[in-house]
Each structure stands twice: as structure tokens, then as C-alpha cells.
Amino acid sequence: MTVTADTETDASQQAVAERVRKIREAQDVGVSRAEGWRRRGPLLPALIFMIVVTQIPFLFTLYYSTLSWNLVRPGSRQFVGLQNYISVVKDSQFWTVALNTVVLIVVVVIVSAFLGLLLALLLDRAFLGRGIVRTLLITPFLVTPVAAALIWKTTILDPTNGILNWVLSLVGIGKVDWIGQFPLTMVMVVLIWQWTPFMMLLILAGLQSMPRDILEAGRVDGAGAFQLFRELTLPHLRRFIELGVVLGAIYLVNTFDAIYMLTQGGPGIASANLPFYIYQRAFLGFDMGQAAAYAVVVVIFTMIIASFALRLIFKSFSGKEEAA
Amino acid sequence: MTTTVEKVTETTAPATASKKKSREFSPWAVVAWLVGLGFFFPVFWMVLTAFKQEGDAATSPPTLFFTPTLDQFKAVFEQGIGPAMANSLFATGISTLLVLLLGVPAAFALSLRPVRKTQDALFFFMSTKMLPIVAAILPLYVIVSYIGLLDNIWALVILYTSMNLPIAVWMMRSFFLEVPGELLEAASLDGASLWRSVREVILPLVSPGIAATALICVIFAWNEFFFAVNLTAVNAQTMPVYLVGFIAGEGQYWAVLSAAATMAALPVILCGWFAQNKLVRGLSFGAIK
DSSP, rough: HHHHHHHHHHHHHHHHHHHHHHHHHHHHHHHHHHHHHHHHGGHHHHHHHHHIIIIIIHHHHHHHTTTEOTTTTTTOEOTTHHHHHHHHHOOOOHHHHHHHEEEEEHHHHHHHHHHHHHHHHHHHHTTTHHHHHHHHHHHHHHSSSSHHHHHHHHHHOTTTTTTTHHHHHHOOOOOOOOHHHHHHHHHHHHHHHHHHHHHHHHHHHHHHHHHHHHHHHHHHHOOOOOIEEEEEEEEHHHHHHHHHHHHHHHHHHTTHHHHHHHHOOOOOOTTTHHHHHHHHHISSSOBBHHHHHHHHHHHHHHHHHHHHHHHHHHEEEHHHHHHH | OHHHHHHHHHHHHHHHHHHHHHOOOOOHHHHHHHHHHHHHHHHHHHHHHHOOOHHSOOSOOOOOOOOOSSSHHHHHHHHHHHHHHHHHHHHHHHHHHHHHHHHHHHHHHHHOOOOOOOOHHHHHHHHHHHTTTTTHHHHHHHHHHTTTTTTTHHHHOOOOOOOHHHHHHHHHHHHHHHHHHHHHHHHHGGGGHHHHHHHIIIIHHHHHHHHHHHHHHHHHHHHHHHHHHHHSSSSTTTHHHHHOOOHHHHOOOOHHHHHHHHHHHHHHHHHHTTHHHHHHHHHHTSSSO
């Protein structure tokens, strides 16, 4: 009963809010030009700064991608149109690296979201020292990624003296050259270690925003723990998990530190992703035109994820503002 | 009135429940502790190794009992961690300051009732965060070397400001939105005494938000590696770039390497622990509180 009453008041409140918004908009048009600029004023320095620092370089990247330009060949800046893009598509390495990028993002995001969900469920119940356990769990996300990769590469995954091989030797498993044999997997392991806490934090925030009385009501109605989870908790968490997945994907497109420190993209390009490959092309191969074309491809790739992300974030914002 | 009553019951009920439950023993608590310690282990191992002598560091089986020493930290300072740390502090500190100077007013403007086009600015700020940084690095490298800022810490200051500004604008906006709307509007319309009303009414209300935003910016700026490794060399190298030097001594000097890694990671870990309640808000652009 309360539920229906709530939705009714919500609906009427929304209608009122909508009307207020329209009236305000109408007023805004009437707001004097000076007043409008005074309201926008504080926004302008930040806006101009961001346009200059982030948009102009990107326009240059677009321009560079149409040039045949090698930094070590002076006088090599000729316009070649879409030539660079054609060689990107023809480059067999590009497809390997693109696939690595997708695999890395998808695996890391899905595994860390799943682990994050489990950890969040563990932490949602009260127990002695919960605050300390939470603090311990978020630490991997805070550790400087370069430092984390360095520690994993040496003290943990090293074939001769790494602690992982020592632990495995206790159960009779011989020494494994983890990074040499499974380079991309090990990059993903370290990333999952760092990103699981991120997912956990988002999902935990979702769990804690869950109205307790609904769960209580479900329990009174005789629903089992698993049923409660599937029918009530998971639908409520959906938005948080989606947001975590999309944000995680956006941050992970930029993955560079872990690859640079653990494998240098190797052997060959077996564990390189697009940012690392572009870095190699530009700063080790000095091929600016080619690298720029790759960069533009990455942007297109990211925009596809980003369009989902923006929609989701705005959905959660409007959802919240309606509720408020 | 009803809302206040609801709020009171909401806040007190879980508190009493948790007190009751925390006294009960539950196997899940043991699981949670084990998982927590497991995730923390690499960090623990890093700090532990930093206090070993080199002879105890790279051994199999691992050395658990040893006489702790500060030798490795001394060695790290002799190997020039000082300037790298100063660079990191400078880039992090100044960029965070700039982010707040630019971002807090912007967020204020964006939380007032909208004037035409201001909402588009919100979209724009977020969309810059979704542009992969690799897409900008080539021209940035060219521009930075053209204006003579290659291997100069100011290049990083500017880039870190642009990297954190969108997060700060969104996060601060979410804090401004919690301030009663009438207060915000009054402050913005109050012509002559605008600055005074902002300073005396609004800023005290959002100062916890500013602190949290600053901490998030510090974390991201301190840990940043991609710009740093591409745009700096010796003079302006930051802590993460300094750490790269230790790959060279592959497997040889784990103790000193751990000491350096500890020095790099510790400041941010502490900031993060301190800001952990606001971490989610920063990471989700204020979408989740």
C-alpha cells in the first residue's frame, strides 16, 4: 500500500517539478543578458581551459593522421589523405592489438564486477572489524599502478624467488614463468586486483542505498535468501553494476602502466593494447602520422562505450533528482 | 515533518541492528577477513620487503623473520628519490589547487538554475574524460617541446589540471546540489555582496566536499604515469617515472625497490583511506553518493 502511495506522490511531485522547471525556463529567457553572463561567468575559466587543453590537441591528432610524418626523417610532413587509415586496417598487428584491447577490457571489467559484487555482499553485513576489512580491500585501488606492477612483477610473480611459486611448490606445482608464459593474463590479473575494489565500492554504495523495509517485507512474505537476492537486490543493484562496468571500461581503455611495467607489450605484441602500441609507434618508431591514425581509431572505439556511459550516468542523475 | 521522522528511524535502526549483529560470530566474517587480508597482501609484502636487507628480500622460501632495517630507505634517498618526490608533490599540489580554483566556481555556476547552454557545459566536461589520453599525446608532445616545456614540471601541472577538472566539477556540483536551492540562488542574485554571501554561507556548507574533491584529485595526479613518462626525462620526473628505473635491475634489488615503491604508494594510500567515504562519489562523477 505504501508503495502505491509513494509512486502517486512521486508522480504528482514530478508533475509539479516539471511545471516549475518550465516556468523557470520561461523566466530564464527573460533574464537580462547581463544577468545570464553573470551566472555563466564563473563557468568560463574552467570551460576555456578545458577546450584549449583537451580539444585543440585532438584536432591536431586528426590533422597529423593525414600526414606522412616521421620525426627522424626531416621534411617528411606531406599530406597523404587517408593513406594512414588504410595501412592501419591492413596492418595485421593492429588487429591483434585491437583484440587484446577488447579482451583486456571485457575480462577485467566482468571479472572485477563479479568479484566486486561478492565482496560487496560480504561487506554489507555487519561484523567485527568491517571498517578495517573495507579499508584493506580498497587499498589495491589506491596503490600507484606503477608501484603495484613493479611489486607484482618481482616479489610475487618472479619465477625463481616469487612468493606465488613458493606457495605453489608447497602443493607440488613446479616453477612457472608466469609473465613469460601468460603475459596478457598476468596484466589482467594485476588489473583485476586493482579494479575489484572500485567495483566493490560502487556496488556497496548500491547495497547500502537499498531500502531495508522492502527486504524485510520480502522476508516476512517467506522469500528465501537467494530469492530475495534475485528478485529484489539484484534489480536494485543493476544501475550500480552497469555504471561500474561502463566507468571501469572507460578508465581501462587507457591502460598503460601495467603493460609498460610488466611486459612492455611483449613478447612481440602479444600483450600490447592500443595505447601501448601507439606509444611504441610514436615514441619508439617516431611515426607520428601512423600513430595519429591509430589514435583516432581508438577515439572512435571509445566513443561507442562513452555514449553508453553518458546515458547511464545521466539516467542515474535524473533518477536521483526525481527521488529528491 | 514526515520526512524528518523517516530519516530518524532510518539512521537509528541499522545502527542498533549492526551493534547486535557484530557480537554474533558468523563464518562470513571470517571469509571477509581472509579475503580482505588476501587483497591487502601484496601491499603488506611490499612494505615488509622494504624493511629487509637485500639478502633476505629475494629468497625462496621467503624470509619471514628478519631484523628490520631502514637501510633501503637511506639507499633510496641516495639514489635520488628526493627530486622525484619534490616533482610529484609540486605537480600534485599545484594542479589540485588549480583544479579547485577553476572547478569550484564552475560547479557553483552549474548548480544554479540553468541559463541557456550551461547544461551543455556539463556534458562537455564529462565527455573530455572519455577521450582516451593517447589520442592527445602526440600533439601534446609536439606542442610541449615547441614551447620548451619538455621535461618541465609545469607541463604536467597543466595536464593534470585538465585531467582532474571534469571530475572535480561533477563532484563539486553534487555537493552544491545538496545545499538548499534558495540559499544558492540568493547567493548568486545578491549582486553587491555576492562574494560575501558565497564565502560566509555557501563555502562553509560545501567545504567537506571541497576537501574530498581535493583528495581525489591528489590521488589521480600522484599516480599518473602516461603523461609523465612521455613528457619528462630527468629534471621533471615524478615518482612513478622514478620507479621505472628499477625494472633495469631486474630481480636483483628487491628490498630497495620495495622501499621506493612504498615511498611512492604510501602518500596516496593514506589520502585514499582518509577520503574513502567520498571515493565512490568522485569515481562516479558524483552520480553515486
